Amino acid sequence: MKEQLAQLLEKNNLQVIIITDGYNIRHLSGYRGHTGMLVAYGDARYILTDSRYTEQVEIEAPSFSCIDVGREGYSKTIAGLLQKQKASVSAGGLTLRIGFENKEISYAQYQAFIDTFAKELSEVQVELVPLDDAVNAYREVKTEDEIAKLARAEQIGDDAFTEIVKFIRDNWENGLTEQRVALQLEYEMRLRGAEGTSFDTIAASGKNSSLPHAMPQPKLLADGDFLTMDFGCMYEGYCSDMTRTIHIGKKVDPEQKKVYETVLQAQLAALAVVKPGMVCSDVDKCARDIIADAGYGDYFGHGLGHSVGLFIHEEPRFSMKCDAVLKPGIVITVEPGIYLPGRFGVRIEDMIVITEDGYRNLAASPKELICV
Numbered sequence: 001m002k003e004q005l006a007q008l009l010e011k012n013n014l015q016v017i018i019i020t021d022g023y024n025i026r027h028l029s030g031y032r033g034h035t036g037m038l039v040a041y042g043d044a045r046y047i048l049t050d051s052r053y054t055e056q057v058e059i060e061a062p063s064f065s066c067i068d069v070g071r072e073g074y075s076k077t078i079a080g081l082l083q084k085q086k087a088s089v090s091a092g093g094l095t096l097r098i099g100f101e102n103k104e105i106s107y108a109q110y111q112a113f114i115d116t117f118a119k120e121l122s123e124v125q126v127e128l129v130p131l132d133d134a135v136n137a138y139r140e141v142k143t144e145d146e147i148a149k150l151a152r153a154e155q156i157g158d159d160a161f162t163e164i165v166k167f168i169r170d171n172w173e174n175g176l177t178e179q180r181v182a183l184q185l186e187y188e189m190r191l192r193g194a195e196g197t198s199f200d201t202i203a204a205s206g207k208n209s210s211l212p213h214a215m216p217q218p219k220l221l222a223d224g225d226f227l228t229m230d231f232g233c234m235y236e237g238y239c240s241d242m243t244r245t246i247h248i249g250k251k252v253d254p255e256q257k258k259v260y261e262t263v264l265q266a267q268l269a270a271l272a273v274v275k276p277g278m279v280c281s282d283v284d285k286c287a288r289d290i291i292a293d294a295g296y297g298d299y300f301g302h303g304l305g306h307s308v309g310l311f312i313h314e315e316p317r318f319s320m321k322c323d324a325v326l327k328p329g330i331v332i333t334v335e336p337g338i339y340l341p342g343r344f345g346v347r348i349e350d351m352i353v354i355t356e357d358g359y360r361n362l363a364a365s366p367k368e369l370i371c372v
Contacts, residue, residue: 266287284322318333
């Protein structure tokens with residue numbers, strides 16, 4: 001994505017750009033290591049890291065020069081790279097404008113930049129320019145290759161869900177915990193080619209299902225429980241996300257049935273309006289109104305969905321606060337829920353890709369209530 005780096009420099013009137021967010025480094029260069037910074041100026045493109053990752057950089061980001069920061073550390077190594085930039089800027093009587101990811105950097109690292117650049121580049125005025133979401137914006141619309149990877153990750157989740165339903169049906173009466181369900185889900189995804197999970201797997205039953213982000217407990221599944229499973233995996237660096245709520249036992253309480261059907265209708269209504277040009281907050285409102293009209297408006301507190309890519313929570317989002325407009329190539333979840341404290345909760349989630357005339361659902365698992 002060298003052209004995107006050039007655009008960032010030009011659009012923001014920068015001489016230098018420093019990328020510290022690992023997902024943005026991956027997007028712009030291909031490098032997937034856990035440690036490093038990307039530095040670009042003029043025609044120069046560098047990945048800075050330590051000796052653990054230098055060979056990996058050479059393999060994954062061959063169009064970037066790799067520098068081992070060694071004992072000098074990042075700030076001083078970057079200052080050394082900028083000596084030529086300092087000279088050219090000084091000759092023109094200009095300020096050396098360095099773009100940095102202010103939302104993805106610690107105060108300690110920011111201060112290290114300030115102190116080191118003031119010392120090592122003292123002959124020129126240095127200005128650190130916050131980039132805000134300028135880099136993240138390039139990740140909003142996915143390429144066909146990215147969509148294919150996201151779709152494969154979601155398919156792995158679909159296959160894992162099919163298997164976990166069989167597993168629960170065969171074993172819950174003999175004693176099955178939330179923790180065991182979560183473990184089995186992760187095993188099924190790994191078995192099918194997942195690199196790992198895209199977030200901590202949720203398996204929450206009974207009253208625990210009223211917690212939207214519950215941690216799996218050593219609680220046994222019991223007859224009459226709802227079991228909410230929220231899970232995803234990574235495939236070639238890209239994430240999936242899916243939620244299904246099933247019922248343990250054949251007899252469903254009338255209010256459980258009402259809540260489940262309300263959540264499902266809210267999701268289907270939101271999906272029915274999804275298309276390019278729709279405002280994200282309007283899609284959120286469509287689902288939220290159905291839940292409110294059913295009397296459960298106070299029990300749906302989170303947003304309707306979030307974009308997915310290299311990271312599990314990206315922009316834009318379906319929420320009351322997001323006025324972004326949907327564009328083809330955005331991959332986003334649709335996940336309404338109702339959570340009755342101390343009783344039970346229901347969430348249903350699909351991951352979709354916005355197309356030229358609507359959307360394509362990347363999830364294929366059934367959404368009618370499954371009783372095991």
